[in-house]
Amino acid sequence: MGNTQAWPVLRTTDLSEALDLAEKLLSVTASYEPDGCYVDAWARDEDVLRQLTDRNPAARVAWYGEGQTGxxxxxxxxxxxxxEARAALVSWADVTRCYLLWCHMLWPEVPELGIGEEYKYAELEVACNSHDIHCEEWAAEHTVFVHARQGDDERAAWLAAQVGARVVGPSEFGW
Known part of the structure; x- marks a missing residue:
């Protein structure tokens, strides 16, 4: 049992740029399951909920308010x-803070750093309108995060370098 550590590798106001970098990072994986991906958002009022579900009618809604109904x-x-991930995220990004998360992936072995493959903690995320993985606070930028095992700073830097990026801030405790 454990949690990931998440390193930001890009912050940009251009959502297309963030999604392009995420797609490049997917090409670095040893493998990933295309359907191991979801878009997640919080609706804090009826208007936001309606906009999110109107734009993607297949979305599931789970209530967390009082009595799990509000x-x-x-x-x-x-x-x-x-x-499909790109279209869904773009459709929600102008409504609220949200994120796209790829899981069920495998970061490759990096023999020159003595790092083996990583499945358990391998994830890739694009957080819209936020600098944190949970999208708790609004920001004018979108952030791309690589998730890996805690203390795996070298892997995060290596992954970013493979796509012409770099770690752009401190890591945060993940899922």
């Missing part, structure tokens, strides 16, 4: 391809 509500949409 706001906030968690809205989640499973996607099965990079194109």
């Amino acid at each position: 706001f906030p509500a968690n809205v989640q949409l499973g996607v099965s391809s990079v194109a």
Whole structure:
């Protein structure tokens, strides 16, 4: 049992740039399951909930308010391809803070650093309108995070370097 550590590798106001970098990072993986991805958002009122579900009617809603019937509500949409993930995130990014998370992936072995493959803690995330993985606070930028085993700073830096990026801030405790 454990949690990931998440390293930001890009902060940008251009959502397309963030999604392009995420797609490049997916090409670095040893493997990933295209349907091991979902888009997640919080709706804090009826208007936001309606906009999210109107834009993606297949989204699931889970209530977390009083008696698990009121706001906030968690809205989640499973996607099965990079194109579907991109479209879903773009459709929600102008409504609220949200994130796209790829899991069920395998970071490759990095023999020159003495690092083996990583499955358990391997994840990739694009947080829209936020600098943190949970999208708790609004920011004008979108952040791309690589998730890996705690203390795996070298892997995060190596992954970023493979796509012409770098770690751009301190890591944070993950999922």
